[in-house]
Amino acid sequence: MELFAEQGVAGTALAEIAKRAGVTSAMVHYYFQTKQQLLNAVAKEKIGGEFLAPLGKLFSEGRAEPQALATRVVCEIIAATDRLPWLPQLWVREVASKGGALRRGMIQRARLEQIEKFSAFVSSAQKEGKLNAELHPVFLFMSLVALTLAPLAIFNEWPRLPGGAQLTKGDLERHVIALLLGGLAPKAGSKQRSAGGRKK
Amino acid sequence: MELFAEQGVAGTALAEIAKRAGVTSAMVHYYFQTKQQLLNAVAKEKIGGEFLAPLGKLFSEGRAEPQALATRVVCEIIAATDRLPWLPQLWVREVASKGGALRRGMIQRARLEQIEKFSAFVSSAQKEGKLNAELHPVFLFMSLVALTLAPLAIFNEWPRLPGGAQLTKGDLERHVIALLLGGLAPKAGSKQRSAGGRKK
Amino acid sequence: MELFAEQGVAGTALAEIAKRAGVTSAMVHYYFQTKQQLLNAVAKEKIGGEFLAPLGKLFSEGRAEPQALATRVVCEIIAATDRLPWLPQLWVREVASKGGALRRGMIQRARLEQIEKFSAFVSSAQKEGKLNAELHPVFLFMSLVALTLAPLAIFNEWPRLPGGAQLTKGDLERHVIALLLGGLAPKAGSKQRSAGGRKK
């Protein structure tokens, strides 16, 4: 996963993986037949088992407030990147990218298992007035993921800030939660109209 | 840019680009010396000139309210993807990805040209109490980009929703702006109960 | 033999044979040491035992008329392909082909065991005027084999005839025997002069 994340699936030679594992590339074929199958196997185990599964539990558990749920989701995603440091990179490269090697599988798995539950929950919270009604349930899920994984993918090579400080995961977590808590809160009255419409 | 976005830089043979352009690959080398330089040149012109430059103007223009600025930035990014349909893909693949072919250049350029101005503006707005003080200026910039480009990169192949509806850019724009307007608003009271942030 | 005939010896992986036999490829090596030896062993048993041996008997048996012998040889060869459906293919591929895996062994075995007896018999029949004197004893043996096995190897995938009929082994047998009986008969008079002789 490290190599796939760092160099992309296409950019990683099986021989390199084999070397890192202390074996020959022929042996990798012996066990996995093909590069794609190696990826599938290891992705299912690592991403499915150690990222999506725990995440899914949050959705299934007790019906918390949407705000609390979102907060926990963000924390869970960020915490997952401690266990799986390659996750953000792999996500942008192989899930978010067109033709990404994990895209089809992940989107389908994520969508079926997670998003529908989450969407339903969001929709009902919106109807109850507990959630900003202008948010879109599906995009909200993407937003959670994008707000966390994309910056993590980027700032891991981020140059020093002007002041010299380095960005931390804690900073990101606070930022995202702050943004979300504000953004999720239901609109007070009708005063705020969704400012800028699009032309096209 | 289309080919780079669809197949990734590494996955696109120079010969393919040459063919699409109606020339030989030897000629591409004649003008650009190397694949990387071709990429740099065309990225500078296309991304620098048609995406970052217009975006930079927004920051330099009149000192708007932060909320209004964020809204305009989001609209501008999404509008840019009409002119540059390959932008979201290229961004996730080659900017957001470790080792992405555009990463170094883009991050540096973006950082120098945009982020510092933007950060300064955000910081001062926070001090004036016009902006949620818990947000992080640098991450806020990333958030704007991630909230728009990442979903655009993903949902262009998104399967039909359960209801059968297809997601549109307009949906995304409304969603992101709604999230941001809420998230940017300064905290009203002490607890995080703020039913509806209000701008001062 | 089936796999060797269908895909050629070189084109058949030992693992495939092992799988078909319900064992591991390591075990095939345990018993046969090497692919070539496996082939030799199985060819000796199958081709030697079930094809060449019965064929040899015909030559050793009572001294029939050459015509009757040839007829019986043809019938025997064609009948053998009922028991050993892979025979024609294996013959063209691995015996008739230069570098064929069975070539050396088969040619030597066939030559020693069969051809000399057969040649002697043919020669003496020619001297007695019972056989077309222009035939060549060694080539006559090859002709018998080629006239039967080559068409069988080919027409097993032969496309439908124009009329839609499918060729059968019976058709072939009748054809070959008709050709041979005519060809073997001693020249009646002087009418048919072997038109164009070649020098080289």
Next chain:
Amino acid sequence: MELFAEQGVAGTALAEIAKRAGVTSAMVHYYFQTKQQLLNAVAKEKIGGEFLAPLGKLFSEGRAEPQALATRVVCEIIAATDRLPWLPQLWVREVASKGGALRRGMIQRARLEQIEKFSAFVSSAQKEGKLNAELHPVFLFMSLVALTLAPLAIFNEWPRLPGGAQLTKGDLERHVIALLLGGLAPKAGSKQRSAGGRKK
């Protein structure tokens, strides 16, 4: 063609061909894209142009006696192997063998272009009583080819005969023509009865 004939198409590495031609294997791909296409190209030119085409002419030319035609076909085939020494081997290996790399193409081409004309000619000659009526037109064509090419493929590595003499193409030609002239001749009366029928 030499390498393909000696070692089979599957057994010949492109690198070997390239070496023989004094170029790199990458260059072979530059011109032919793939091994199969190289084979197709070269087979079309060599077999199609230098073997099948001249052969086809014989069939199209003046309506000779069947015997004369068969004689000329045999001579032409044998003569072709002087120009194309690899022909017999390539024929047994890649045309006659199941899964042979040239099989589909050759069978189709040969069948369409040659066999139907030839069959029609044979049939009509049979009806006119000029040709042994028990022969099968399609098999007769195969017989001509098999009687010549198969022995040529085999005896090019044939060990010395007992007497020490080496077989020559001239010997083969005389033998085949003798066999054919006898075999083609119409049955005199009813004397010769197609001896051994098949059981199955």
Next chain:
DNA sequence: TATGAATGAGTCTTCATTCAT
């Protein structure tokens, strides 16, 4: 007797790059 694990050598194929023309 049997096999799972392992591998070295080799195959086809791709591609950025070079260069003579």
Next chain:
DNA sequence: CATGAATGAAGACTCATTCAT
């Protein structure tokens, strides 16, 4: 300015063979 020809380096995959168990 432009290109056809050419190639070295690399990559995925295959397979006969070995060996410890």
